[in-house]
Amino acid sequence: MRILITYPVAEDVLLGILNDNVIYRPDLQTKGDRFVTKALTELRPDVLIAQKLPDEQVVKSWVLATPDSARFIVQKGNSQYAGEAKHFSFAGVPVFTTVPDDRIHPDIQPLILAERVHTKRSHVLGGGKKSVASANQKVSVALVGAGIVNLITAYYLTKAGYSIAMYDASPDPRKSEHWSKYGCTRGGGDARMFTLTEADNYNDKDFTAISHFNNLFDSKVSESGWMICDKNNISIPEKTWIHEYEAVPPYLANVYNNDILSFNHESHPLWEDLIENASELFQDVELREGIVRLYSDESHYRESIERHREIKSLRCTLTPEELIEKYPALADACASGLVVGAIEVVGFTLNVHKFIENLLDSLERLGIQCFWNQSVKKIIRDDHGVVIGLVSGNHTITADNYVISPGVYGSELLRGTQAENKIQGVLGCWMVVPNLAPKLKHSLKIARKDHITEDANVTVATDSEGEDILIFGSGYGYTGLDPNNILPDDLEAMYCGIEDSLKHYFPAAYEAAKQNGLLKASRRYCVRPWTSTSLGVFEVVEVARDGKLIVTGGHNTGGFTQSPAIANAVLAALQGEFHSMHQLYHPNRFTSFYYEIPHRHILETIAVG
Numbered sequence: 367m368r369i370l371i372t373y374p375v376a377e378d379v380l381l382g383i384l385n386d387n388v389i390y391r392p393d394l395q396t397k398g399d400r401f402v403t404k405a406l407t408e409l410r411p412d413v414l415i416a417q418k419l420p421d422e423q424v425v426k427s428w429v430l431a432t433p434d435s436a437r438f439i440v441q442k443g444n445s446q447y448a449g450e451a452k453h454f455s456f457a458g459v460p461v462f463t464t465v466p467d468d469r470i471h472p473d474i475q476p477l478i479l480a481e482r483v484h485t486k487r488s489h490v491l492g493g494g495k496k497s498v499a500s501a502n503q504k505v506s507v508a509l510v511g512a513g514i515v516n517l518i519t520a521y522y523l524t525k526a527g528y529s530i531a532m533y534d535a536s537p538d539p540r541k542s543e544h545w546s547k548y549g550c551t552r553g554g555g556d557a558r559m560f561t562l563t564e565a566d567n568y569n570d571k572d573f574t575a576i577s578h579f580n581n582l583f584d585s586k587v588s589e590s591g592w593m594i595c596d597k598n599n600i601s602i603p604e605k606t607w608i609h610e611y612e613a614v615p616p617y618l619a620n621v622y623n624n625d626i627l628s629f630n631h632e633s634h635p636l637w638e639d640l641i642e643n644a645s646e647l648f649q650d651v652e653l654r655e656g657i658v659r660l661y662s663d664e665s666h667y668r669e670s671i672e673r674h675r676e677i678k679s680l681r682c683t684l685t686p687e688e689l690i691e692k693y694p695a696l697a698d699a700c701a702s703g704l705v706v707g708a709i710e711v712v713g714f715t716l717n718v719h720k721f722i723e724n725l726l727d728s729l730e731r732l733g734i735q736c737f738w739n740q741s742v743k744k745i746i747r748d749d750h751g752v753v754i755g756l757v758s759g760n761h762t763i764t765a766d767n768y769v770i771s772p773g774v775y776g777s778e779l780l781r782g783t784q785a786e787n788k789i790q791g792v793l794g795c796w797m798v799v800p801n802l803a804p805k806l807k808h809s810l811k812i813a814r815k816d817h818i819t820e821d822a823n824v825t826v827a828t829d830s831e832g833e834d835i836l837i838f839g840s841g842y843g844y845t846g847l848d849p850n851n852i853l854p855d856d857l858e859a860m861y862c863g864i865e866d867s868l869k870h871y872f873p874a875a876y877e878a879a880k881q882n883g884l885l886k887a888s889r890r891y892c893v894r895p896w897t898s899t900s901l902g903v904f905e906v907v908e909v910a911r912d913g914k915l916i917v918t919g920g921h922n923t924g925g926f927t928q929s930p931a932i933a934n935a936v937l938a939a940l941q942g943e944f945h946s947m948h949q950l951y952h953p954n955r956f957t958s959f960y961y962e963i964p965h966r967h968i969l970e971t972i973a974v975g
């Protein structure tokens with residue numbers, strides 16, 4: 367969309383908001399109506415952001431000049447409106463007024479409001495009808511993908527009375543075939559963590575302490591970048607994804623971050639409810655309550671304390687001395703000089719493989735049907751483009767509704783949807799060491815600044831023989847659309863990075879694992895589904911007879927954490943109800959706001975030209 371700003375913006379903020387679709391004309395604030403009319407009718411913005419409303423006649427001229435635009439005005443508020451957002455119509459154009467907020471620079475607030483208004487107005491779920499089945503029959507839903515996201519969705523839908531059939535290209539996770547045959551959840555290490563900051567927006571340099579956030583894709587993993595695929599051989603959709611990732615400005619990254627957090631917050635009581643009321647799912651999963659976060663950098667530590675306090679995640683702060691007293695297992699980590707401080711935060715960890723086994727057993731008892739080794743190739747549509755089924759092998763799958771959550775393996779299947787090419791891969795690695803005495807009792811998150819494994823999870827768990835182990839998961843390697851597009855040297859660099867961290871934080875366990883071969887034998891990786899904005903994807907496509915096809919995915923480092931909120935959003939969509947994820951995770955949220963014309967089209971034109 368095209369945005370015209372007519373108030374003077376502070377110099378330190380200006381660089382962060384200027385873009386191809388932003389026209390900055392502070393001179394118009396003091397010029398007469400004739401000039402404003404000329405700008406509105408010739409530049410034809412979709413949004414006017416102004417401090418003062420123009421004359422009514424000026425706005426009417428703008429309306430006449432932009433007959434196809436869903437134009438609106440954002441008025442930069444003043445203290446007169448403190449505490450209450452104003453929304454009214456002026457010369458037939460909706461006007462939204464910002465509410466002063468001490469936490470956000472007043473010159474950025476109007477843009478944030480414009481983005482929110484645009485997102486709410488342009489991504490409204492069509493239909494809004496409840497999916498109904500014929501008399502005496504349950505409404506059927508075919509789910510494609512049996513990773514953590516769709517498994518939790520299946521659980522919620524089954525409990526809500528839907529009849530579920532589930533298809534996955536991988537073998538049954540309970541059969542424990544080689545890890546490389548599975549998706550991210552089952553293929554990765556046997557550990558996942560819930561924290562309120564999981565899936566932090568990685569475009570947002572303020573919060574992640576990744577100082578080189580805007581050129582991560584210029585360098586290989588072995589050179590401290592994120593490229594694990596061959597950067598000289600990437601496709602146009604991959605270049606587009608990287609371009610969008612780098613284009614997200616800090617103010618939008620901040621907004622997106624808060625939206626991701628809202629779904630983590632929504633998921634928290636839902637997880638607590640499952641733990642309390644669905645105890646069969648948590649049998650033998652080594653559920654550990656509470657997370658300890660360690661920091662190697664003083665300023666990152668201080669920022670993190672504030673942030674966790676603000677989002678109500680902070681339980682206590684610990685100096686290295688207090689840490690050693692409370693957690694003797696961390697004495698070596700502190701001695702290495704890599705811990706300037708620690709915090710205890712809200713969260714839990716579990717053995718995710720056992721958890722999904724329990725979940726599948728429970729789902730089958732509730733009557734769902736699972737079809738393993740069934741790759742679904744295509745969405746079939748009728749001549750009017752309405753979805754009528756899915757193709758798997760040589761047969762057609764039909765149901766009242768469909769939910770596709772393919773992780774990073776959906777490029778072919780999602781063709782023709784708005785989610786096409788939006789979900790790409792970012793690889794992470796896993797290794798295991800024994801949990802030696804004095805044993806670690808709480809799982810950790812380690813922030814090791816400027817290291818190849820700068821964010822790492824260490825989960826306290828047990829292996830299949832019941833031995834106490836620590837599972838270390840970390841690293842970011844962009845694979846693009848093909849999760850197998852991995853350069854061996856860069857993968858090796860990531861494993862070596864993990865070994866280096868293990869050596870510093872748990873030297874005795876590292877030596878033991880090196881000696882008995884566990885270190886090498888436990889190496890594995892999995893590829894996280896990731897979007898260029900770090901927001902997840904939620905797309906709804908109308909299906910014949912008021913049914914829906916829903917695409918979910920792309921939750922980067924938080925697929926496990928957010929899965930109950932995603933399930934809620936799917937359930938709401940099927941029941942014709944609103945859930946904020948329908949808009950906030952819309953696959954075109956960023957591009958429709960930040961570019962004047964579909965951005966992919968521009969890049970593809972340049973490439974062809």
Ligand SMILES: Cc1cc2nc3c(=O)[nH]c(=O)nc-3n(C[C@H](O)[C@H](O)[C@H](O)COP(=O)(O)OP(=O)(O)OC[C@H]3O[C@@H](n4cnc5c(N)ncnc54)[C@H](O)[C@@H]3O)c2cc1C
Binds near residue numbers: 512514794
């Ligand atoms: C090192 C590391 C640590 C992590 N730690 C955490 C954590 O602590 N907390 C957290 O919340 N998240 C964490 N994550 C992220 C989390 O693991 C992922 O977000 C999550 O597993 C993704 O689940 P999914 O269901 O979206 O995808 P997947 O688990 O990949 O499942 C998708 C499934 O769809 C199937 N599929 C795909 N296409 C088709 C098709 N066409 N036909 C049939 N089947 C198909 C695949 O076979 C696969 O089984 C971590 C990731 C990594 C790499």
